[in-house]
Amino acid sequence: MSAYPVVLFLHSWVRWAVVLLGVLALGRALRGWSGGREWTRGDRRLQVFCVSAFDTQMLLGMVLYSGLSPFTPFSLQGGLRESLAHPTLRFFGIEHPTLMLLALVAAHMGSALSQRADVPVTRHRAWALGLLVAMGLVACAIPWAGLSQGRPLFRGF
Template sequence: MAYPVVLFIHSWLRWAVVLLVLLALGKALRGWLGGGAWTPADRRLQVLAVSAFDTQMLLGMILYFGLSPFTPPALEGGLRASLSVPSLRFFSVEHPTLMLLALATVHVASALSQRAEAPVSRHRLWALGLLLAMLLVAFAIPWAGLSHGRPLFRGF
């Protein structure tokens, strides 16, 4: 019973992550290209975006290590055997690895931007980190239409 609930929340929270990251990216690009100041509102949006990413990763790890029907078959026959099955490879290796890299990128970009002295540097580092993270996320999403795809808007 917990699997569908957590999967539903994980599926819908991704849209909050995408929305917050796009808002933060737009604000960071405007600050970088327009030479704007780094404001408390920028920091709040940064914290919200990173926190949403963290929550999404936590839910993903709960699914991966505790609830997912994909992980046991992928690990039972040995990871090597599951690499030949595209959907098992995607959900047991590719998706978690790329999302973990995206999360690490967001955290590094946030930390580096906080250490930067000049506001334009803060915006630039944050924007570049968000761009890289979203590129990784785009490759890690099980897009509808792929052999391992999932619906963009999941219901119960």
């Protein structure tokens, strides 16, 4: 068995950890921001898990992108030019990885800015805004079932 189906399976399922942890963390951060709540150890723990899920997902995606997947410019004979001309290849070769990299950066920036803040409300606000941007980008970049480049929501082997 090749590594491609295993890494693709993991990448497909870790996405749900990113989505669920992101939504939970965003809800908690928004409540903390609007309610003036203290920044707790639970907030920090959820933040670490959420950012770690983003990191794991990006690592799996980069393994796919760097040669395992047949949909990336590295895997194509024609390279980048061929990818741009075909919508599915453009999505998986350029749009999806670019948007997800930006989402990862937004999550990390929100986390870093929240850790530097002195006031709990400012911590929650920085984390909420970073996550809001990150989760918006994730929502745009997931190949949702039903789209022309869509993939199954729950992939099996």
